[in-house]
Amino acid sequence: MPELTQRATTGRLPLLLVLALLPCLLSNSCASSRPARLAYAGKSLSPEAEGAYQFLVYQDLLRQGKKDEAAKVLAGLNQSQPSPETAVELANLQWGQNEREAATKTLETAAATYPDSRQLVLYLASAYQMRRMPDAAVAALTRFVTAHPGDAQAVRELASLLEEAGRHKEALDTLSRIPEDGRDATTLYLMAKASAGLGRKDAAIALLRRAVAADAALTAAWTELGALLEEKGDLAGAEDCYRKMLAQDEDSPEVRAKLARVLIRQKKPDRAVKYLEEGPPDKARLLDAMSALLEAGYVKQARQVLARLAAAIPDSPDLPFYQAVIAYEGDKKPKEALAILAKVPPENPNFDKALSFRIQLTSEMGNFAAAQALATEARNRFPDRKEFPALEAVLYDKRGDTAQAAVILKEATATWPEDMDLLYRYGVALEKLKRHDEAKAVMEKILDKDPTNPDALNYLGYSLAEEGKDLETALAMIQTALAKEPDNPFFLDSLAWTLHKLGRNAEALAAIERAIARGVKDAVIWEHYGDITAAAGKKAEAQKAYRTALELGSDNPGDVKKKLGAL
16 A cells, blocks of 8 residues: 555644644654643634644654554544545555555545545555455446546556556557547557557557657666567667666666676677676676576676676675586586585575585486485475475486385375475376376376366376377367467477377377477487378388487387388
């Protein structure tokens, strides 16, 4: 609830009342209010003077910290001499005392009495929003805008709520009510947001350019414009956008980080580092830039950024961890990274991350026994962290002991029964152990808790397709999974395989080609690719697919070789 400006007292107070209140107003003391009230007692005041006096008493009590007494006085004033301003003041006081329902009720009652008060309606909508009642907030503002279609501020507030709720078309339609000559920078910005939400990126960019031309200080519009230009691939335009933002606020580490990322994407790492070094040493932004440099392969510049952080914050507990990241990601020296991580003491706040990294590196280097010991240490040190049993289960699975992995995951799901990732991992382990019915039951349990969980939907859909059962249901499940992850190659493979089983081979071929295009190295997917291309009469593609499946270590090489020989 926004803080309110104290209401100015209307009208002039009688001289006697002013003199009686003078000690109270000068001292702000608790003792002063009693003489003032005694001096006032028995005097006949006009309603206006009475209201002014009660408001001063309320303010005096508030200054003394007596909020409950102050609220009673103000509630009485709101009853005897109601006004939009008094209602807002009372609601704000109630909200500050965590009486949110009472504050909302105060505003609702006042809004019904004064439906033309924009201030009241805006406060009421704000209260609804903060109580997570967005539909009520929209309804309150809609009523006001319907009655006052020319109130541009109220129209903008309504559109902002609609946009926040993802109702982009309604937001744009609402803003379109504002005449062209009345559309200020904020209106244009909100129209751009709604247009972008509807996928109209070019229109959004044009509106944002108009918005920043109308108000160069509108940071939100610049930020949105830069992001859309980046998304469109106009990196030079985005760079220009962030430079103009930086010209307005040279100390903004966030803008410097955005500019640095755009420069990195344009293969200008040295200029990116220059901008970072010129700004304040913001740890989060420097680490973000370092990650971007490493991802792009600029190891030297990543070191420069880390050196900047080390010089600015020499005792930062993050330094050893990120030194190890550079050694591993940049220099491809896992042993050196391990040596750095081993020196991270348990009291370091990044010790858990360092331990997790050590487990990963040790496992990658093939030392599963050492990795297992580290995983056990991690589980003992951090019993409340679910990622460590998951890591230990992965290690057992890699060593060929999937049964022990399943035991660990079963225990973890008992500790964290609402964690869908752990449940899914457990289901996969059961599937690998050929305990199909149990695996299916786990996946169904996931869907009971999360009906749109893409992994469980894909698993069950693919299982039905493999069994050749209820293929239409299988197809619907897999399509729902793909709606959440449209480029997941495993989901695309499931889709292709189900379509193939349904005899819809042209669609199956299109789906499996999308999966292969993702660069996936999975023997099953390549075998499916071979089956589908063979059915389509594409002999050369099928031969290549089967050979690739064999190279990737197919679980049934004999069957794949037979298919290859039959072509």
